[in-house]
Every structure is written in structure tokens, then in C-alpha cells.
Amino acid sequence: MANIPTEKAPKPGLNIYGFDSPNPAKCRIMAEKLGISYNYVNLNPGIGEFKANWYVGSVNPNGKVPAIVHVKEDGTSVTVWESAACLLYMAHEFDKDNKFSYSVGMPEYWSQMSWLSWQISGYGAMMGQAAHFNRYAPSPEEGATSRFVAGDRMTVADFAVFIFAHSAKWCGIDINEFPHVKAWHDTLAQRPAIQKAPQVPGPFPFGDEAVSKTEGPELEFLRGIRKVGTQGIKAAHDEWKKKVVPVPSDWANYEEEAPPASDKPQV
Template identity: 55%
Template sequence: MAAIPPEKAPKPGLNIYGYASVNPYKVTVLAEELSIPYNYISVDMAACENQAEWYASINPNGRMPALVHVKEDGTSVTVFESAACLLYIASEFDKENRFSYPLSWQVAGLGPMMGQTCYFNRYATEPVPYVSWRYTSECRRLHHVLDKQLASPSTSPFVGGDRMTVADIAIFIFVHSARWCCVDINEFSNVKAWHDKLAQRPAFQKGLQVPVPYLLSDDAVINPDNQEFYTGMRKNGGQMIKGVTAKWQGDVVPVPSDHANH
């Protein structure tokens, strides 16, 4: 196993491994809400650090975020995947249960669908109209579900009831990226009001600056002065995703009913 480079090695306390993409910002926002000191370690995607042996010792799946919590007694705990990171931080540091709450809907529904919508509409190297239609429609349906949830007197003003939880934080970052993920947040008035309220919280504003100001908010992606950056990001990102996925390409395993739905 390769040694972790000294500048990337975890320090005593909470270490967050991430880069400037959607999921790591969930973790920095929660850390800021709980006022937890943390060491942010940037993983260089352009240099393929996420595929390096040293990073595989922290997260064998090669994604961000990941945590290494070096405790006072010298022991350490490693956690990866954003939902697991949120739940670990809540369990370890939220002793007053301020933010603890299940967040399965974001993990199983909103996050994966928004991610696929974003990929097929923003990064795919060739258009796939039916797939784009399918995922975009599902994202709009999920926003409708969230809008109804936030309108319900029994659950509002937050996703899980009368207090903010990790579920709000996990969902917020995707809603904060709605336009990049092909959804107009203005269609969903309760979601819009909830988003705008959270966006004013000082901890959210601070967490969204680490490691750099969040790049995929609605205001950022429509700024005419930034379009050269987003054009390059889409071209390079699409090629990078295609490249790392290509080695797993294979034929669909057939079953007798194939093509009956076409």
C-alpha cells in the first residue's frame, strides 16, 4: 500500500477529503453548522489523485467526500460516501441531536436522479434524448414530492419537521444546483422558499466556500462572464467520465423478452 503523501496525511481531529463538486459541500456545511474544527484536504481530480493507491486506502471507491477522524487517543475512524459522512459527524459530534435525522430519500432518490440528469444533459459526449427525458422528468417529479412535503403542516418548515436536520443539508446542495441539473426551482414555490431560507444561514454560506466558492449554483451557472469556464468544464468533464468508464463497457446480458417495450 502506498504511503499517504505528507501534505495529504490526516491530522489530529476531523479531516475532510474532497474537491469542488456537489457532495463534499454537504459535509463542510454540517461541520460549520456544528462549529467543528476540521482540516480540509483537497484531492486533485485532474492529477487522478482519487485513483492513487494512497487515496484508495481511505476510500477504495475513489470518490469524495471521505473522512478520517483522528481521535485524542490516537485511534482513527475512516468513513466514505456523503450520507455515511453526514451520519458519522452527527453521531460523533451532534450530542444534542440538533441535526440527527434519517436522510434515505436523498440518498436513494433525489441525489442519484439529479446526478444522472446532470450527466446526460451536461456531460454526455453524445446526445441520448430518451435518457435525458427520463431523468429530467424524474427530477421534476422528485421536486414535486419535496414541494408537497414542505407544504404539509405536519412536517414544514423543514424536510423532517420543525427543525433542520442532516436531511435538509443533503437535499439542499442538489436544490442549490437545480438549474445545472435541469430543473427550474421557481416552479416549486415551497422548495424555493425553503432553499432561500437555508441559503441565508451563516454556516451554509461559510461551508459553501470550502475549498472554493460553490461553482454550480443557479446564479453561478447563468453568469455570462463565466460561460467559457463552464464550456471547458463540460468538455473536459465529459471526456474524463467517458475515459474512466470505458474499461467497464460490455454488452447487455440478454433475456427472452428483450425489445418487447420498443
């Protein structure tokens, strides 16, 4: 931790590292619902602070957000990264009464784990891809019921799914086309803690209401973040010069006979 800038160094207690995006908001929602104090360390994505040597070397080797650093009373600390791992750690450490989680081994626990895993591997990933192509890519390309996600009460799985449903329009999706999802979203959105969490450290800029504004600082922010995102994606695309390694099953999806290997295009 010695190389972390003083203003970014973890303080005693729970520290959440992130910036304005859905995944860090999951952790803020969890902390607010648990009613625990936390230090939110806001990183600057515009200068790539989440890729800085101090962050990658001391907080998250994957260079992503969120990450948490829990500095305990005895001076020891635990660092966790990836949103699902952060949520489960927070449930283990701060939700001893299982208000928003289930005890390990219960059938409901595994249901919670299934939905949480679905969120991080399927729903969240696809929403991220939708935002990538619909909002950041230089050239856009074509091509639940009212009960809670993990059972009959709110759990960490709901927190993880909610913030992406809350950002549906930014991903190019009209949540109103899915009335059951909309009703579930609106039920959670009425909870004071879930209303508060997206306001840390400032108003969440990707919610449907925020992205629909035609003027004001929100619009200017979104224009700026899209410009930065588009430039970053284009730079990464231009840098990728490798060819796809061929395998024997190539061309199996074509009805016509595959051309000789020497005639196959190198992509």
C-alpha cells in the same frame, strides 16, 4: 496511512476529503453548523486524484468523495466514506446534544433516516444523472413545502438535500418552477453556516448564480470541468465493449411476436 502524500495526510481532528461537487459540501455544511474545526483536504479531479492508489488504498476504496478521517485525541482514527455515512458519523461524534439529528429510536430519527436515504438513493442520484446528460455527455439526450425535510427543525437530511437544490440549474432544472422547494432552499440559504460551507476551499462553482455568469473565472472553470467530464465519459463509453446478456423476458415489451432467438439483434 503511510503512503498518503504529506500534504494530503489527515491531521488531528476531523478531516474531510473532497473537491468541488455537491456531496462533499454536505459534510462541510454539517461541520459549519456544528461549529467544529476541520481540515478540508482538496483533491484534484483534473488528474484523477480521487482514483490515486494512496486515496483508494487508505481513504476510500470506492474512489469517490466525500470521505472523512477522524483522528482522535488518543491517536486512533476512524475512516468513513459515502456522504450519508459521513453525516451520520459526524452527528454521532459531534452532535451529542442532537441539534441537527435525533436520538436513535425516536420516530423523528426514522423520518430523518428515510429522507436521508431518499436523498442519496433517489433525489441526489437523479440530479447526478441529469447533470451527467445535460452538462457532461458529448451529445445531450432528451428523453417540499416550507417546513424542513425531516420534521419541524433542520437535520442532516436538510443538509444533504440542500446542496443539490442549490445546484439545480447545473442539472438543467429551474428551481423557480417549484416554489415550495425554492422557499425551503432560500430559508436554509439565509443561515450563516450554510453560506460559509460552500466557500471552502473556494466559492462553490455549481450554484445557480455561479453557473449563470457570462464571464469571469467561474465560466472558464465550468468550461474546463465540462471538457474534462465529457472526455472522461466518452472514454468510459468507448471502453465498454461488452454485450448485454439476454434473458427469456426480452422482447416482452413489444406487441409484435418476438423474432426467433437467432434473429434477435445483439446489442
